[in-house]
Amino acid sequence: MNVTARPTRGSRLRPLLVGIPYLLSSAVFLTVFLVSRPRLPDPIATHFGGSGHADGFTSQGALLPMGLAMLLLPGALFVVLAYVIDAVRPLVLTAYATVGPLCYANVRVVMDNAGAETARDVRLTLWEVPAALALAAVTGGIGLLVTRGWQQPAPEARIGPKNRPGLLLHPGETAFWTHAQRSRGLGIAGLTLLVAGATIIPLTGFGPGVVLLGTGLLFGLFSGVRSTVDRHGLTVTMLWLPWPRLRIPLKRIVEANARDINAFCDMGGWGYRINKGRSGVVLRSGEALVVQLANGKEFVVTTDDAATAAALLNGLVERGSGHAAPTDRRG
Amino acid sequence: MLIRLDHGSSVPLGDQIAAAVRGAIADGSVRPGDRLPAARTLADSLGVNIHTVLRGYQRLRTEGLIELRRGRGAVVTDSGDEASRGRARLVEGVRHLVVDARALGLTDEEVIDLVRTGLSRT
Known part of the structure; x- marks a missing residue:
């Protein structure tokens, strides 16, 4: 059962729609560069310190490929993402809102340099930041217009069928379900970031390196998650650490279902997600255990064999959390 | 599982x-190399x-289906995907054999003789 309404008409062209503003921006940058070329110093100031003074320089020949790469690489990334996870509205809006400031930064560097005697004379004012933000709003707004009327699945539509039959538990029976879910993608991403972080610390100092190491560690931690269902309720832990532990007691659970979820559309991404009305641990798109809570919210954990987990949870809920499981001490 | x-x-x-656990190994819902829940947690x-x-874990270890390691807990024996599942199914077959034999009132000696005869034929 698939809960996410997929775009239908013209949906194959939608990922390309994400790439178009990046191509247009590249054309704008190329034009501005070619027009201003006779008036550009060499090298060109391309990086500015907090005070607006130029502190980074690039040769004239290298600026063109660098500028184009800054626009085309993110554009390509967004197009690939759009193919992988569907050209959903939030993704298109992100792509459109990003292209404005990117294009602005590139064009601004060329125009600020144009006419300067040497690159050292080039100044940048603080007005560039609000201007870039304003442009993000403008291109984001264009994205809103482009995607107007795209169907967003209503949250109600995602709620699974009510009263799925639970696993029938006899009196005097106890049960336990567990599954360790691994994500190779998150593991590889985490490892890559760790290696990259460790590599750049000697080159750039601790700041950016530590950020990469931290992100890599987080990715690595979320690459393995164990879900457990027993008389206490649903427990989710990381595979590599005993703590932190998420436990949802049986008495907070109304019912459980197995559903297919889309990490991006339904949960807004990967890892531990908290959205309006729905939270959960997401390793991938696909089979997930979705638990309706007594407070009207949903808890989601992506795991294989979710149907068994849901049936057992429902069975346990039906039996009532009031009954203590029979305790065996005779062994 | x-x-x-x-x-x-x-x-x-x-x-x-x-x-x-044997059934879970046999049907592939627990894979070779997977760690079983800690005995304390499961209890x-x-x-x-x-x-x-x-x-229960000790019995699985005797059957060669899991390994018990200090510090790492119980881990499903990794002898390849098919080999591990196959062994679990084989042990299940042995359990069925024993239950059927007991139901017929056969002695342990008679059961072993039967198996020995079966082995010599192939």
Whole structure:
């Protein structure tokens, strides 16, 4: 059962729609560069310190490929993402809102340099930041217009069928379900970031390196998650650490279902997600255990064999959390 | 992996745990190299004594289906995907053989003789 309404008409062209503003921006940058070329110093100031003074320089020949790469690489990334996870509205809006400031930064560097005697004379004012933000709003707004009327699945539509039959538990029976879910993608991403972080610390100092190491560690931690269902309720832990532990007691659970979820559309991404009305641990798109809570919210954990987990949870809920499981001490 | 325990059954609880894990290895829901839940956790979840769980795990170890390592807990023996599943199914077959033989009133010697005869034929 698939809960996410997929775009239908013209949906194959939608990922390309994400790439178009990046191509247009590249054309704008190329034009501005070619027009201003006779008036550009060499090298060109391309990086500015907090005070607006130029502190980074690039040769004239290298600026063109660098500028184009800054626009085309993110554009390509967004197009690939759009193919992988569907050209959903939030993704298109992100792509459109990003292209404005990117294009602005590139064009601004060329125009600020144009006419300067040497690159050292080039100044940048603080007005560039609000201007870039304003442009993000403008291109984001264009994205809103482009995607107007795209169907967003209503949250109600995602709620699974009510009263799925639970696993029938006899009196005097106890049960336990567990599954360790691994994500190779998150593991590889985490490892890559760790290696990259460790590599750049000697080159750039601790700041950016530590950020990469931290992100890599987080990715690595979320690459393995164990879900457990027993008389206490649903427990989710990381595979590599005993703590932190998420436990949802049986008495907070109304019912459980197995559903297919889309990490991006339904949960807004990967890892531990908290959205309006729905939270959960997401390793991938696909089979997930979705638990309706007594407070009207949903808890989601992506795991294989979710149907068994849901049936057992429902069975346990039906039996009532009031009954203590029979305790065996005779062994 | 789903483990159901019938506390009213005549089958010892430790054997029920072993049978559930064996079944999970046989049907592939637990893979070679996977770690089984810690005995303490499982005992608490199922409401049984920790020694009951350990007895079940010990039985699986004797059958060559899991390894018990200090510090790492119980790990499903990794002899390749198919080999591990196949061995679990084989042990299940042996369990069935024993149950059927007992139901017919055969002695242990007679069962072993039967198996020996079966082996010599192939």
